Amino acid sequence: MDQHEHHSRLFKVGGAQVSRFEDMRLITGNGKYSSDWNAPGQLHACFLRSDRAHARIVSINFDKVGQIKGVVGVYTGADAQAAGYLRPPSFLPPTGKGGMKARVPERPCLAIGKVRFVGDPVAMVIAETHLAALDACDLIDVVYEDLPAVVDPEEALKPGAPQLHDDVPGNCPVEAESGVEAPVMEAIAKAAHVTKITVDCTRVTASPMEPRAALIEYTADTDSYVVHTPSQGVNMTRKQFATYANLGEDKFRVEIQDVGGGFGQRSTVYPEYVSMMMAAKALQRPIKWVSTRTESFLTDTHGRANLITATLALDKNAQFTGLRIDWITDQGAYLSPTGPAGHIRNATSCMNGVYNIPALYGHFKVVLTNTGWVAAYRGAGRPDIAYAIERVVDAAALELNMDPADLRRRNYLALSDYPYKSATGSTIEIADLPGLSAKALALADWSGFEARKAASARKGKLRGIGMSAVIEPTGAGSYPRDEIDISVDGEGQVTVHTVAHSQGQGHETSFAMVVAEALGIATERVKIRQGDADRAPHMVGNHTGGSRSMVGAGTVCHIAANKLIDAGKSLAAEDLGVEPSQVSYGKGEFTSAHSKKKITLAQLAAKKTLAAKGEGTFISTFPNGCHIAEVEIDPETGITEIASYLSVDDCGHVVSHTIVEGQMHGAVVQGLGQVFGEHIVYDKESGQMLTGTFMDYIMPRAGKLKSIQMEEYTTLSKLGPLGIKGMGGSGCTASLPALVNAVVNALGVRHLDMPLTPSKVWKTIQQTNVKH
């Protein structure tokens, strides 16, 4: 099917083109994001943050704060200590390599005794207006005693490095391993060729366009809190609040509507939010806080920050015989809930990539540094492992003077190898890389590259081509199951409740399409309610993250709709004067051939309660793909242009091509952002962040990637009735290696670490004297 035909199928319902249901409010200014919530009598919070990377707090003097009219309170670490808000949740498994006990440091919601990175919150001021709170922060005097800081993860692991936490010796919360070491070392020893490469999967930040914000209200009669804050799922947010504050989940009611982007960054309950709980309770007034963008850069969870060494063993036929991964994961000054656990788990799950590699071993060192904390970011370890594998494969091809496409082809797992049990213990369901990549190579005219390179050379440009063949796990969640509640009202309107929460993914449309299809009714008749504050506490289900919502909640929408039909048949049987088994359903009507009677969904629901609960439990499924990029570099300026970008993806059954394409565009460009510009940089001496605004942190802009030729190559997942594999992250996983491989190819070098800025590329051209 070509591109055009895809587009003609977008959101077509009964032949008519419809927009996403969420769009109308969002394009008219009627969205409601976290900073749009207000409550009568609200007060405003402002945080005084550490301006240094590592220091002892000698004293905090806020005598002068009283000069500012409207200030009603100042809170510090002493209050955090008294409240016991000391430990955010951590999903890190309790033991690591050789039974090593994981050491998860405290993170009080306001610093106690010490600050550990620039941005660490030291005090919170509460005032009648935002500006008064801001002014008051300026008048707080903190006396610090500076300590040596370390921002480089390798330095932090060295003996004698500054120690961040007394209870985390060596700045290493845990070492972990996956697979078995001995067979890999044997494969390396016996190999005809070994390729070893170290890649820096750089520290970046998610930068959703909506800055963090919160409004926290305290209800005295029930001693509980109402929370409005960006979230990827209200139940996960409730759970994290409950853990951080040592309270029951029933003490938190999370009310949210629109979320302005997530990408993993909303999967954390932040210290600011629990600090605000203290004030909301003490002052019995709602507290509001909106982060500035600079605060976002400093204190939002960062992503990636992994230094990975891949050692690949090949035999004389260029077959892969073993792969060793040594991985240093920089987690910043504290452990976020998702950070280290996600990186280790996801990397382990697909450590063989799309290849048949009989021996695998991964060794992970989790490290603390005087920098911002790190969590899941669009892929959470999946892009990082794919980047390491796809770089080492390209480096091996270069060393062996082979076509990288050919080296991959020799090593792909075949369709018949699946389900494949990897040497790190994961069972990879289904993929067909030989077929999928053949399609990609043909469409990209891989074999015709030399002619295009020559044409570029005639214009004085350096052209390069790069491919990536990637796979990643999605689907498995952290809750035991996903539930969907579905009901019909007397007007025939179907309401569907989920606890998965869109941050732009468009659940209100795609989930409605699934339900409408199952019920044979118009999509407009289906209303999706996400994270309803009254109902969510009584539902089980995962948040939206890890590319899993359509696999889990989306599939359960189908299951729930079918349960609704079954329930309806029983109820309709009486009306139709037959047995339930004699009732059929189609297009919104229950009919009986026996009694020649019929009753519609609306009529039935007008008489009786017509509702059902669907549920499903999902293990991992594996979207995969092959992306091919061509770049053209101007050697005079070092500027790289994307000459073409092709993707062939297998994300199983696709519900909405429009949404899948949109997710793919966004994910590929997020990868591109990391490749060409985005980078969180700290000064090694002072520990100050050098990239704290959009002037220094280079986000991708319109025109950098002009188009993607997007194709599908589908194998269906058997884990659910719809064959969905999930997507959202996969574009990023594939674009990092495809783009870096293309630039490295153009420059004729073995490796270059991201970001591939014009100055870095230009310098490389000068140093290597590449001919063009």
Add this chain to the structure above:
Amino acid sequence: MAKVELKINGKQHSFDVEDRTLLVNLIRDHAQLTGTHVGCDTSQCGACTIHMNGMAVKSCTVLAGQANGADITTIEGMAKDGKLHPVQQAFTECHALQCGFCTPGMIMAVSGFLKDNPKPTDDEIYHGLEGNLCRCTGYINIVKAVKQAAKAMSK
């Protein structure tokens, strides 16, 4: 304190605000029109774009006092009589929004520059979008929407 009298979406308003109040805060907090967003502190993201006297401006970069006497249009004032502005229409039809946070600013910026340049080339569109950041869409569908809107408006 400053007294600011201005017209927003055709309605006359008068507010007493602190001198240092930014126009975007007047719009969001005083006029309670929260469709205009704040995405940065350095005039980079464009989420706050509005029309002031017919020109697209970043309202985080204008003091409320400077808008005294001005005629302001925000995203809430773009649809007329229940009919979407062609740029709004194009954004939804081209799936040019995901989370929607950048979208009001995008729509205001795009409708502003299409006024000056009704038939932009691709490069002119990229240039026109330079001051607006979107984290979700990769811009590909936004560029498509700009072209579609330009076409619709030239009819």
